[in-house]
Amino acid sequence: MSERTAALAARLREVCAGMPASVFMEVCGTHTQAVARYALRQLLPENVRLISGPGCPVCVTPDSDIGAALALTGRPEVTLCSFGDMLRVPVGENDSLLRRRGAGADVRVALSPLDALRAAREQPQRQIVWFAVGFETTAPHTAALVLRARTEGVRNLTVLCAHKTMPAALCALLGGARTVDGLLCPGHVAAVTGADAFRFVPERLGIPGAVAGFEPEEILAALLALAGLRRAGKAELRNMYPAVVRPEGNLRAQQLIGTVFEPCAARWRGLGEIADSGLRLRPEFADFDARRRFSLPAGVETAEAPGCRCGEILRGAAGPRDCPLFGGACTPARPRGPCMVSAEGACAAEYRYGASC
Ligand code: SF4
Numbered sequence: 143m144s145e146r147t148a149a150l151a152a153r154l155r156e157v158c159a160g161m162p163a164s165v166f167m168e169v170c171g172t173h174t175q176a177v178a179r180y181a182l183r184q185l186l187p188e189n190v191r192l193i194s195g196p197g198c199p200v201c202v203t204p205d206s207d208i209g210a211a212l213a214l215t216g217r218p219e220v221t222l223c224s225f226g227d228m229l230r231v232p233v234g235e236n237d238s239l240l241r242r243r244g245a246g247a248d249v250r251v252a253l254s255p256l257d258a259l260r261a262a263r264e265q266p267q268r269q270i271v272w273f274a275v276g277f278e279t280t281a282p283h284t285a286a287l288v289l290r291a292r293t294e295g296v297r298n299l300t301v302l303c304a305h306k307t308m309p310a311a312l313c314a315l316l317g318g319a320r321t322v323d324g325l326l327c328p329g330h331v332a333a334v335t336g337a338d339a340f341r342f343v344p345e346r347l348g349i350p351g352a353v354a355g356f357e358p359e360e361i362l363a364a365l366l367a368l369a370g371l372r373r374a375g376k377a378e379l380r381n382m383y384p385a386v387v388r389p390e391g392n393l394r395a396q397q398l399i400g401t402v403f404e405p406c407a408a409r410w411r412g413l414g415e416i417a418d419s420g421l422r423l424r425p426e427f428a429d430f431d432a433r434r435r436f437s438l439p440a441g442v443e444t445a446e447a448p449g450c451r452c453g454e455i456l457r458g459a460a461g462p463r464d465c466p467l468f469g470g471a472c473t474p475a476r477p478r479g480p481c482m483v484s485a486e487g488a489c490a491a492e493y494r495y496g497a498s499c
Contacts, residue, residue: 150362170328171198171486178491215247224273255287262299285402300432324368336391344377412453450479
């Protein structure tokens with residue numbers, strides 16, 4: 143542990159000594175991973191609990207969206223591209239995009255949306271579908287893909303859009319009965335949206351918020367800010383990641399999102415359907431909509447993996463070790479739910495680093 147980390151942990155204990163018992167939530171897969179990796183929970187005083195929320199993009203993608211992708215694998219002319227973790231998410235008892243690939247479907251791992259564009263250029267006889275998941279951080283890349291495909295006249299590329307945006311989902315999750323006393327706001331998302339986009343945390347949810355970076359010292363500094371505000375009874379927002387996050391955010395990225403997408407209702411695993419928490423292609427980009435081109439129904443239903451408690455974990459209502467399958471029937475090598483697939487998932491982080499959630 144660095145001197146700075148030790149000093150921050152000591153200061154946190156001092157500040158929390160005069161504070162009521164508190165639950166803080168982080169909502170970023172990279173925070174989930176960093177908190178577990180650096181054993182930060184073990185540095186927290188007894189009256190502070192840090193829980194994970196719906197911050198892992200792979201984890202929050204519901205089975206209905208993955209079901210739409212699975213439906214596309216049944217079409218012989220389609221090549222489906224997505225991030226590797228999406229391919230491994232188990233669906234029902236014994237299905238996944240990876241299994242479909244094993245059965246002969248053309249399903250490919252992409253490192254970025256540009257891989258899908260490259261495939262479309264190289265194989266004009268095939269229909270390339272980019273299965274787009276993630277938050278405000280990845281949506282600009284999908285937007286850039288669509289604009290570039292249109293500029294180049296690429297017609298065999300579409301997007302199965304499952305992008306999500308944070309504010310409405312957090313309001314839906316935290317806006318009812320008070321279960322969380324402070325929010326560690328995601329630094330990556332805030333770099334795009336701007337810190338000001340998280341003003342709803344104090345103003346609508348009535349709790350303090352702190353935008354946090356990803357080094358252990360940055361996370362502890364943000365927790366210290368939350369504790370200070372909580373102790374003082376103040377609901378305010380602090381930007382504790384100013385080297386990267388500006389109040390107004392990345393205007394170019396916001397412009398890309400706004401040009402190509404419009405807000406829509408979206409389903410989240412564990413949270414259900416939430417108004418204005420997703421992105422869909424604007425009508426002028428309808429030619430790039432995979433749901434439209436392949437006449438996919440709005441919600442392709444699939445069965446959740448039996449026994450999996452990912453939904454509760456994403457709501458902060460349970461921890462990985464509350465699941466009876468954790469570490470036995472469900473491991474990173476044989477995941478039963480998405481929270482064990484992605485390295486940013488709470489179950490995978492707990493399994494790998496063994497922190498207590
Ligand atoms: Fe789901 Fe596995 Fe986590 Fe249980 S341990 S909640 S089955 S991912």
